[in-house]
Amino acid sequence: MSGEALVRVAGLTVTARGRRRGDDGATIVRDVELELDRGKTLGVVGESGSGKSTVALSILGLLGPGLHAEGSVAFDGRELLHRSEPELRPIRGAEIGAVFQNPFRSLNPSLRVGVQIRETVMLDGHERRAAEQTAIELLGQVGLPDPERAAASYPHTLSGGMQQRVAIALSIARDPRLLIADEPTTALDVRVQAQILELLARLVRERDMALILISHDLGVVASVADRIAVMYSGRVVESGPAADVFRSAAHPYSHALLESAPRLRGPHGLAASLRGSATPPSVPMDGCRFAPRCTFAVPRCSTNEPPLEVVDDRGHRAACWELPWTPTAHGDAAELRKSRS
Amino acid sequence: MSGEPLVEVQGLGKLFPRAGARARRGEGLWAVRDVSFTVRAGETVALVGESGAGKSTVGRCLLGLTDPTTGVVEVGGFDLAALRRGARRAHRSQIGAVFQDSSSSLNPRWTIERSVRHPLDVHRRDSTAERGRRVRELLARVGLTDAHARRVPSQLSGGERQRAAIARALVLGPRLIVCDEPTSALDVSVQAQIVELLMSLQVEQQVACVFISHDLAVVRAVSDRIMVMRDGAVVETGAAEALLAAPASAYTQELLAAVPDAPYSDPPQPSRQGVPS
Numbered sequence: 001m002s003g004e005a006l007v008r009v010a011g012l013t014v015t016a017r018g019r020r021r022g023d024d025g026a027t028i029v030r031d032v033e034l035e036l037d038r039g040k041t042l043g044v045v046g047e048s049g050s051g052k053s054t055v056a057l058s059i060l061g062l063l064g065p066g067l068h069a070e071g072s073v074a075f076d077g078r079e080l081l082h083r084s085e086p087e088l089r090p091i092r093g094a095e096i097g098a099v100f101q102n103p104f105r106s107l108n109p110s111l112r113v114g115v116q117i118r119e120t121v122m123l124d125g126h127e128r129r130a131a132e133q134t135a136i137e138l139l140g141q142v143g144l145p146d147p148e149r150a151a152a153s154y155p156h157t158l159s160g161g162m163q164q165r166v167a168i169a170l171s172i173a174r175d176p177r178l179l180i181a182d183e184p185t186t187a188l189d190v191r192v193q194a195q196i197l198e199l200l201a202r203l204v205r206e207r208d209m210a211l212i213l214i215s216h217d218l219g220v221v222a223s224v225a226d227r228i229a230v231m232y233s234g235r236v237v238e239s240g241p242a243a244d245v246f247r248s249a250a251h252p253y254s255h256a257l258l259e260s261a262p263r264l265r266g267p268h269g270l271a272a273s274l275r276g277s278a279t280p281p282s283v284p285m286d287g288c289r290f291a292p293r294c295t296f297a298v299p300r301c302s303t304n305e306p307p308l309e310v311v312d313d314r315g316h317r318a319a320c321w322e323l324p325w326t327p328t329a330h331g332d333a334a335e336l337r338k339s340r341s
Numbered sequence: 342m343s344g345e346p347l348v349e350v351q352g353l354g355k356l357f358p359r360a361g362a363r364a365r366r367g368e369g370l371w372a373v374r375d376v377s378f379t380v381r382a383g384e385t386v387a388l389v390g391e392s393g394a395g396k397s398t399v400g401r402c403l404l405g406l407t408d409p410t411t412g413v414v415e416v417g418g419f420d421l422a423a424l425r426r427g428a429r430r431a432h433r434s435q436i437g438a439v440f441q442d443s444s445s446s447l448n449p450r451w452t453i454e455r456s457v458r459h460p461l462d463v464h465r466r467d468s469t470a471e472r473g474r475r476v477r478e479l480l481a482r483v484g485l486t487d488a489h490a491r492r493v494p495s496q497l498s499g500g501e502r503q504r505a506a507i508a509r510a511l512v513l514g515p516r517l518i519v520c521d522e523p524t525s526a527l528d529v530s531v532q533a534q535i536v537e538l539l540m541s542l543q544v545e546q547q548v549a550c551v552f553i554s555h556d557l558a559v560v561r562a563v564s565d566r567i568m569v570m571r572d573g574a575v576v577e578t579g580a581a582e583a584l585l586a587a588p589a590s591a592y593t594q595e596l597l598a599a600v601p602d603a604p605y606s607d608p609p610q611p612s613r614q615g616v617p618s
Contacts, residue, residue: 045526047529047530047531084613094545113496189391189555190391190557190596190600191391191595191596191599192557193599193601194598194599194601197601216528217601218527218529218603218604219600219601219602219603219604220601221560222601222602222603222604223601247604247606256530257529257530258604259533259601260529260530260532261529261534261558262532262533262536262556262558262559262561262562262603263558263561263602263603263604264557264558264561264585264597264600264602265602268538268558268562269533269558269562269603270532270533270559270562271528271533272530272532272533272534272535272536272537273533274531274533275529275534277498277500277528277530291537308410
């Protein structure tokens, strides 16, 4: 784990610049820590506004002009934050690829698919002919049934799933060591989603590529991730090996989130264990940001913010004063709620 | 639970014609083909399928927002398409609707109170004072305060807006509500709240529900019966748990296999209570 992580994010804080002088600006992401090894998959889960995408954009150096990042984003030992655009260019795209939710917006609508991929491949100095061949091979690798024909198509003639495959082909065209996929299957039908997730998992395996998969969908993340980070209101509240986080969630929020998810097998899920909605990260507050919604909050929770602390020796960490938090240690959650109401 | 048949749909078809001369030859896209089903009073029937399956078009036919090309849609014994305008409008008050995008189903410049009250004004129900009372009561029931009632939609969160939309759908005391992807735009925790609210209200007010969704896991929790659609036609229909446990058609099996199920957290929580069965 430690020592030679491919990606190490530490103390990452992103603020939006204030409009007036003297205005401190709004915090969007606070003190985020992430670690990812080569060839592994990190799943980042959280609800809207939790800061997942901002973390992704910080790593890619794509934060908008009004946003300011502090802390550290180390990629393969090199610091990425505060690099100038020319310094970032050889890294972004070549070493770090990206796939977003809307594939159509990642593609140029007026260029044939093959041309877009060829141009990208040629950035690495390949000859036009060879690049053209590579483009078709890539389209085959991402599972398009007729790569030649796909290469000759314009994006709008392809279905959403096909477009996402093309966007993935484009993102891996320069053989990056890290791929960041931000809600890559959210706009897709469930059968296509399964295919795309399978494709991503296969590419990770075959290319020894690391993947950061960002999603609001616990099921999606659980199906591919080795490690998980759960974000809430701009912070990472829990992280660790996927199996550990899912099987024995250490943070009350992660646990409630798992209870809220609808399920096909076993209990229905969909327990409305979380009342109200999350405090936006921009709202300043003392103490744990989850405390107002937490069934197990103690007085200390609303005055001091808990740090991300080690839960066990397998790298499972959580930010909660009441650790080790287990539903059993506090009585069954559902029972407790019932008795309180 | 299994009351009188409230909704009867027989051989429903909807053709979206092509532009120009080909339309006159009956060419176009059959969004819905020969769909038949019944919904009993108080029952929840889910329509599931992928995009383009025709679920929403069936919903729009039930709401009288579009007329069927073939077949009959009867709600409470009346065929909406056969009614004249006045009668049609009066009859529509028996059917409520909740859509995915709560911001587009509420007037952005009206307060929440005015939007929820509007159906009562349109249908000239009760006295003015009585209308105000009914709106306040319903808003409180869906978990909105007087302060929420005075705001406009953009000042509410997505979950709060959807609560307001539910209040509006129920304000006339409908016998049927059509919910078209009511939780698809919401966060997981908020989705659970809204589903819980919808289900408890439905039991309380004895409303039948047609629940349209692409999400099989959500559908499992809310519905008595499930109808799986593909390319405009019904693939399979059955009691919810039975259909999901042992789907008969290859298509449903494929859909179920594709769902990445949310993992459990130890210890397993007691299964959801209050599910009408």
